[in-house]
Amino acid sequence: MTIVTAEYVKQEALKNGFAACGIAPAMAASSEAVFLDEWLKSGSHAGMSYMANHRDLRLDPQKLVEGAKSIISVALNYYPSKKRAAEELYIAYYAYGKDYHRVLKDKLYTLWQVILGAMPETKGAGARGFTDSAPILERYWAWRAGLGWIGKNTNLIIPRRGSFFFLGEIVTTLELDAYDVPLKSRCGTCTRCLDACPTKALHRPYCLDANRCLSYLTIENRGGIPEGLAKSLGNRLYGCDTCQLVCPWNRFASPTEEPAFQPSMELLRLRWDDLNEFSREDYARIFSGSAVKRAKYEGLVRTIHCLKANDEKENNAKNNDLESDSFGKK
Numbered sequence: 426m427t428i429v430t431a432e433y434v435k436q437e438a439l440k441n442g443f444a445a446c447g448i449a450p451a452m453a454a455s456s457e458a459v460f461l462d463e464w465l466k467s468g469s470h471a472g473m474s475y476m477a478n479h480r481d482l483r484l485d486p487q488k489l490v491e492g493a494k495s496i497i498s499v500a501l502n503y504y505p506s507k508k509r510a511a512e513e514l515y516i517a518y519y520a521y522g523k524d525y526h527r528v529l530k531d532k533l534y535t536l537w538q539v540i541l542g543a544m545p546e547t548k549g550a551g552a553r554g555f556t557d558s559a560p561i562l563e564r565y566w567a568w569r570a571g572l573g574w575i576g577k578n579t580n581l582i583i584p585r586r587g588s589f590f591f592l593g594e595i596v597t598t599l600e601l602d603a604y605d606v607p608l609k610s611r612c613g614t615c616t617r618c619l620d621a622c623p624t625k626a627l628h629r630p631y632c633l634d635a636n637r638c639l640s641y642l643t644i645e646n647r648g649g650i651p652e653g654l655a656k657s658l659g660n661r662l663y664g665c666d667t668c669q670l671v672c673p674w675n676r677f678a679s680p681t682e683e684p685a686f687q688p689s690m691e692l693l694r695l696r697w698d699d700l701n702e703f704s705r706e707d708y709a710r711i712f713s714g715s716a717v718k719r720a721k722y723e724g725l726v727r728t729i730h731c732l733k734a735n736d737e738k739e740n741n742a743k744n745n746d747l748e749s750d751s752f753g754k755k
Contacts, residue, residue, distance in 0.1 A: 461562075486566075494601075503683070587676075587677050
């Protein structure tokens, strides 16, 4: 049996633009079963009912690819080189450029073809490439492959690089000559992410309640945003990076060099005033090819209404304070 070298795979992954690559033996993720089941039982997945589907596939990659022996895990940097003004509408960094699903899958396909081309005798090997569009525990496998550790904010943190990365996997029947080992958590006693979460969705380390998460509520959620949580939106139009922005490890974040992730001028120029008459045409033009399309036009309009309601309440409160001051009723 031909064995492909792990070092060769990693070198080719870096040449293809990935920031990190690690390899783990394919086996059942039995240690995650209890955590996954408890998280689902508590309802912390909110309206993401698909998380409860295909449990057996999610916990065992060998059922995704028959005869799988290895999982090649990669990370692709998306930290923006240009950012929107802090006082303007906030859009999660991951959605600044083109939709990452296609970008990442194309890169995974290219990497796989390079691997096959290096050793023609492996042509019959089976493999499937994944991003977050299939039932696979991406952060878990990135951890098992030694890329980083899963932080208290539930994001994968790569040493001296941070967490602003997309993850992808190639599950393959190829056997590698060496496998990586998981890293121990380096979060220590730090609780900045938990303390900074605006809705306390991170109610304890390593556990996220999507019902309270502003990223879920502004992106995946297809219903309304509860008033008690909507008041915490601030200037967030799409997503929330707070638990990442306060993480000390992200001081090492460096701008992505991936052309597809560079923001368009339309996105960078979007302002509060543009929301007054935000049409479907505006939506299609500004977010063409962007992951923002995940929220759909109706989802953005819902969030816009919440932002406007918050702004109106704030202005009314200020006016009431001024009126009280003018009559000496402080």
